[in-house]
Amino acid sequence: MTTKASTKQPDVLVIGGGNAALCAALMAAEAGASVLMLEAAPREWRGGNSGHTRNLRCMHDAPQDVLIEAYPEEEYWQDLLKVTGGITNEKLARLVIRASSTCRDWMRKHGVHFQPPLSGALHVARTNAFFMGGGKALVNAYYRSAEKLGVQIRYNASVDKLDIEDGRFVAAYIGQERITAKACVLAAGGFESNREWLREAWGQNERGEWPADNFLIRGTKFNQGVLLKHMLAHGADRIGDPTQAHMVAIDARAPLYDGGICTRIDCVSLGxxxxxxxxxxxxxxxxxxxxxxxxxxxxxxxxxxxxGYSIIDAKAIGRFMPPVFPGVQANTLPELAQKLGLPVDTFMQTLNDYNRACRIGTFDHTSLDDCHTEGVTPAKTHWARPIDTGPFYGYALRPGITFTYLGLKTDETAAVRFNDVPSDNLFVAGEMMSGNVLGKGYTAGVGMSIGTAFGRIAGTQAAKAAQAALASKEAAHANA
Known part of the structure; x- marks a missing residue:
């Protein structure tokens, strides 16, 4: 099968269709390059996991449009350092942090709108800028802008393999169709939807279980990691632990794919x-x-x-973002245990031990308060109040995987590296390289910060590489 899109070689080929891919395509097009973007999903499911996002974590030294107070570079870095346990590349992390302070005007130019600062239970109006209409609106705005800039977009276009010679991109394949370009950006996501690969990564535990069999996928089913596996098999430098991922406790009743943010259970810290x-x-x-x-x-x-099971009482109601499904409700704790299918005696022992251990100070869910436990393991260091006021609620929890951190090692140019040598025309952005910044853990909005920063870098570098290739070709003709 050959299509019109593959008859004329684009300057830059972008493989992927989410935030990082779109940022790369937009930057390359703005730099004057002709761009072809290949999205594995059909048009109605375009955008990968980006359609499920809501915000971008942003550094700022003073109040800025939709951000209150200040969130300086060092605090952002310390937050990232804490959640990753130090498993992060500081140079690349700080690059992302600094880029997050200046990208919003560019995003607005491409049709993204931000909502006014949030108040209430989320407490992130200082650190995160929220997209008006969420990630779906952001993705749609970027696609509209890309089309206006002349970016060619193909859907249902899953790339199986690449031709790479001496660390340089030559061509990509969709089945038997061969597509060439002067430069290429890989932004095709992680492998979180590939159950076989998840099983292989997580293996079997000491109980004889295969943990990955019980994972739900918060986002797209199209992130199968085909291109990532292909690149690793062909010697691209790798980074990250295949079991590390942005993985959230979500409602056990959530769908297998695309449950998104509304399936998250946010009352954990209240019970x-x-x-x-x-x-x-x-x-x-x-x-x-x-x-x-x-x-x-x-x-x-x-x-x-x-x-797992998140247990709260009536005092917690109204203090967290309610999930899409109501919790299991009971008038007594033993009744709640029975409804959840938990061993009543052990459950009551656990709750009684916890309740007795609570040392109630001044409860304040907006600060690291002084309500804590004493004499119980594990401790609860903040917001510890007895669970003693009916009705009681329980939410069954499953691991909800958002994206995986195993990826391609890169540098500040977003170049893919082979034996520590950067390619001069193959670049990577988004989930496929997030492990450079996220060795483990996560903090809200940082995935979009990484994708935006490295998508923009990759697009700029790919356009430069394409221009260099054209100049070299013209020089060769002139000398012939």
């Missing part, structure tokens, strides 16, 4: 979480929810049956 044996297993009040929500998917993945 306790137990496993199927009725036992607590981690500090629910360790830090503010936007900095800690992304560790809970992995915590649940390590529990028997890869399931």
């Amino acid at each position: 306790v979480v137990v496993n199927r044996e009725g036992q607590r297993f981690y500090d629910e009040g360790e830090d503010f929810w936007p900095k800690r929500y992304a560790i809970w998917g992995r915590l649940v993945a390590q529990q028997p049956g890869q399931i």
Whole structure:
């Protein structure tokens, strides 16, 4: 099969269709390059995981349009350092942080709108800029802008393999169709939707379970990691642990794919979480929810049956973003345990031990308050209040995987590297290189910061590479 799109060689080929790919395509087009973008999904599912996003984490030294107060570089860096446990490339992380302070005007130029600062339960109006209409509106705005700039877009265009010679991109293949370009940007996502690869990465645990079998995919089903696997097999330098990912505890009733943000359970820090044996297993009040929500998917993945249960009482209602499904409700704790299928005696022992250990100070869910436990393991270091006021609610939790961190090693030019030598015409952005910044953990909005920063760099560098190739060709003709 040959199409018109493949008869004329574009300057820049962008493989992918989400935020990072779109940023790359827009920057390359703005630089004067002809651009062809290949999106694996059909048009109605375009945009990858970006359609499920809501915001961008932004550095700023003073109040700025939709951002209140200040969120300086060093604080952003310390937040990232804390969640990653130091498994991050500081140079590239700081590049992302600085880029996040200046990208919004460019985003607005391409039709993205931001909503006024949020108040209420989210407490991220200082650190995060929220997209008006969410990620879907952002994706649609970028596609409209790309089309106006003359970017060719093909849907249902899944790339199987690349021709690479001496670290240089030569061609991409959609089945038997061969597409050449002077430069290429890889922004095709991670492997979170590839169940076989997830099983291989996570293996079998000591209980004989295959944890990955119980993972739900918060985002797109089209991120199969085909191109990532192909690149790793052909010697591209790799970075990241295949079991590390942006993984959130989500409602166990969520769909297998595309459940998005509304399936997240946000009441964890207001109560306790137990496993199927009725036992607590981690500090629910360790830090503010936007900095800690992304560790809970992995915590649940390590529990028997890869399931947990978030338990709250009436005092918590109205203090968190309600999920898409209502919780299981009961008038007493033993009744709640029965409804959730948990061992009543163990569950009640856990709740009684926790309630007795609570040392109530001044409860304040907007600060790291002094309500904590004493004499119970695990401790709850903030927001610890007895669960004693009916009705009681329980939410079954499953690991919800957003995107994986295994990827291609890169540098500040976004170049793909082979044996530590950067390619001069093959670049990478988004989930395919996020492991350079995110070795583990996550903090709200940083994925879009990485995709935006490196998408823009990759697009700019690809356009330069294409111009250099054209200049070289013209010089060769002149000398012939």
